[in-house]
Amino acid sequence: MRAAGGSGPAVVALGGGHGLAASLEALKLVTDDITAVVTVADNGGSSGRLREEFGVLPPGDLRMAVSALCDDTEWGHIWRDVLQHRFQGDGPLGGHALGNLLIATLWDLHEDPVTGLDLVGRLLNARGRVLPMAAVPLEITAKVVGLDPDDPDAETTVRGQVAVATTKGKVRSIALEPADPPSAPATVAAVRDADWVILGPGSWFTSVMPHLMVPGLRDALHDTTARRVLTLNLEHSGETAGFSAATQVAVLADHAPRLKLDVVLADPSAVDDEETLRAAAARMGAEVVLVQVAQRGAPGHHDLLRLAAAYRDVFGPGGQR
Template sequence: MTIHVTGQLPVTTRPRPRSSGTHPYDPSLRVTALGGGHGLYGTLSALRLIAGEITAVVTVADDGGSSGRIRQEMDVLPPGDLRMALSALCDDTDWGTTWRDVMQHRFRSKDGVDGTLDDHALGNLLIVALWELLGDPVAGLRWAGALLGARGQVLPMSTVPLVMSGTILSEESGALRHQVVHGQAALAEAGRNGRVSHIRLEPENAPACPEALEAIELADWVILGPGSWYTSVLPHLMLSEQRDALVNTPARRALVMNLTTETTETTGMNAEDHLEVLRTTAPGLALDVIIADPGSVRDHQSFEEASARLGARVLFSKVGAGSSGAVHDPLRLAVAFQEAFGTS
């Protein structure tokens, strides 16, 4: 790998993967994937097998764990989901797998010691160090990507940290109870006791990342999901500039459904309910295709009807990782993406 410096931003050159019979690689295919956490990690792991130009646009409302501590102490974007996306774009060479493991490594103090580095991921600290040195979150992520040999770029959805809040609906003594919860981590946890509703992002006029808007405009395909529906997927539709970009882009749009509807954020919701929440959050958004594992949808006809209201056809494809629980298999998801991209 060779790193050339142009101005202050690195440009990484590396050999392109050769096409294979199973997963033909298209170096000209431009895909922008939106999400956060493990869901986006799965999407990117699949896309790097088939697409030459990949951009990840990542939520920046996380306030739990290592990211939450860093955000509170240093007034920066939460780096955790950005780190996950960079790690997913590392290739399967010794260089890529080593740096992926380094970025994901978490510190643990010896027994009996409550260390200040406990539970911090090294990648989070590296990203924040680059931000402090360069004074630019996008430039910092590009330098981190160059170090890792990442097969694509990672961008924040906004250049300022966002705060998420929402209402939890629950039943108590036969009456409907409304509880307002602040913070992404608290919102996800509170969903265990009710149904998440009416989520909000603050500041309301937060700016979208200009580079992310450009990536949405120039993509051949834009991918939304999978992931925590209310805290990783829907936030991308709540930032006004980004929502408008998604509605108006000439790119085709795909949605990847979760493998299960029973999560802490979606208690009592079926697959069709997921689509209805998305439709009401962004009324002007049309989709081209929705990828769903057949085992995650109880009523296929009803789901197809709900998809049609978003303008989308449904591609039912086995994309789960078998015995690994509700996790998308990168190889199977790559096959599903190829089918979706090639037939729409």
């Protein structure tokens, strides 16, 4: 399935966590020119501890993206496993992923976070590059309803990525603090120079949509000549519990009204109302591509070969602009 006759199209994939990792592993089967742009709002676990102690970008999602892009050789897999190794126990290292510590070390030695990430990529012979969504750590806040049993319509502000991701209420909107964060120049340049930009899959409010709220990155997404693909989630749970496929698209449009899409990619099993989804996609300028990308017998998990084939078909012959 490797792109023949060259490295394939230049693809930028935006997101975070397991959703972005799945997309990156599929994209490795389609092109050698991949840039992952990763959210930097995590405030929990090992990432949250390092962020609080050293004031650095949270490294966890960045580590996962680099690991997903590792070279598919014994060397790449060994160093991927080293990066992903998590210490056990209740001591100072307990709960830390070694890769988070390595990335934080490189950031301590090199002022530019991108330089540190590039060095980790070289260690894994990564099949692409990993860049931060913004140049500073971010805080996500959300307007949530349904938390007050006496007034279900009352709006509450929930603060922090972990709290937003696990809230029992319904998220109405999100915002970032600082509200006008700087973008890394390399991140903006990658989006502007891409042939294709992919948003999703992933946690909708904490991994996918924050990219649309960083001014420099948002402008690049609006202005790029790249074609834009929105990959919908396989399940409507967690942050988007009760959402339809069309609602996922509509919420994105509400937060980024200028954003235009070319393709909305969805698994048929995750689409409850195809007509409504197509109407929501059309409002953003996109066509809907329905294709099975889920693993058989494993709900909520992507089949990497099927997802790669879907991306290859969407990109078309050559894939370049």
